[in-house]
Amino acid sequence: MRDYARTVLEDADSPRVQINSDPNHYAKWEAPAVAVTAALTAPCNAAAGYSPQNGTEPGAWGGYSNGRIPESQLAPIPWASGEHLRPDAVQALVAMNAAFRQAFGYDLPINDSYRDYASQVQAKRIYGDEAAPPGTSNHGWAMAIDIGTYTHARISYDSATYAWLSANAGRYGWVNPPWVVQGGSGPHEAWHWEFYGVA
Incomplete structure (x- = not known):
């Protein structure tokens, strides 16, 4: 929204462009619009082959093996190029990101999401004991970021982002799982969050 407003302002000499004097005029409606859009475009959980959100840790779904989920069954994270998750996890993440952006003024920085099997092999080689054995990572269920x-x-445990997530992420079904918290x-990983859904 803000980037669009900036583009419009920079093109103000064009008679075809109508601008608002306040580039943030519509910002207060952005989060509700994102939530409604996400709800209307979300797939049916039963048809997708996984259980409704139930407040439990990630696991097998759809009959797929860990790290072997077809891309056609995943959804892109809109602001994180190349990153994908299970569609209901993306839906919840979009809603959480809208609230995060209102608090911080930018999108939640996502640097990892679904890892196919080959990516898990590479992560194990790079991160050693910090990475799960290939074929067992919760990233391989497309439910971890x-x-x-x-x-x-x-992020670190003492960061403002971690504090905000600790206070707010649960209402969107996102959890810093018990084994990674201090x-x-x-391993202790402030940056690792998983989609448990909402009980």
Whole structure:
């Protein structure tokens, strides 16, 4: 919305362009519009072959193996080029991102999402013990994301983003799972969030 407004303002000499004197005039309606659009365009969970949101950790769905989910069964994350998740996870993430953007003024930085099997092999080679054995990662169920900032690939437990997510993500079905939080069994990953759905 803001980028569009900026483009319109820069093209103000064109008689074909109508502008609003306040580039943020429509911002207060953006989050509800995103939520309505996401709800109307979401696929039917039963038809997609997975259970409704039930507040449980990611696992098998649709009869696919971990990391072997066809791209046709996934949905793109609109603001994160090349990143995909299960469609209901994207729907919830879009709604959460709208609230995050209202608080921070930019989209939630996503630096990883679905990992096919080959990507899991590569991640294990790069990250070692921080990465799950190939074929077992919750990224392989297309229900996990890694979150960064504009300046760092990963958020930390003391970051403003982590504090906001801790307070708000649960209402959208997103969880920093018990094993990654401080005091959990580890590895400790403030940046790793999974879609549990809403009980």
